[in-house]
Amino acid sequence: MPQQVPTVSAAELPEGAVVLDVREDDEWVHGHIDGATHIPMGEVPSKLDALPEGDPLYVVCRSGGRSARVAAWLNANGFDTVNVGDGMGAWEAAGRPMVSETGQPPFVR
Template sequence: MPQQVPSVSVDQLPDGATVLDVREPDEWAAGHAPDALHIPMGDLAARLDELPADGNVYVVCRSGGRSARATAYLNANGWEATNVDGGMKSWHAAGRPMVSDPPGTEPEVI
């Protein structure tokens, strides 16, 4: 059975939340939250020093699977992390702002 992790829906994210996007670079470039921190899941263990030392980190991926695993990992290593249910697919469906790289292209969730 999958490990249960703390989760919130997109509409429950607090204002000014630290959002950590653990998707791959091509997914990030296609469309992401404007102020999110991008650390691909495979790089997370080596880049923990880039995360805020205090406060909750809200972890997002495409649909919630990878971010749930990253959330469990972070919580096991001393962070307060919460998974964002439904990931960027839910973010986009909720009409939350998104940006893409390069700027000027229409953001999308891939």
């Protein structure tokens, strides 16, 4: 189990928050938060220079598991991150805005 990391719900994610989405490419293209940076979980350690600057940086995945692991790892390596604990599934359920890369209406996959 990942170490405790600061966590917020999708409903508590502040407007204008700097967001890192760690889902896989096939999840990202169907629906994501506009302005989020996409780096799949497995690529984060090798792409630290591509992380957006945020204080804190909010990390999101589909339901909060992958993002919790990434946030814990980043925090252990000197970053200030917060996990979005219920993820994009809750973001979509709350009717918060999303964009898609497919040309179709966005949805969480």
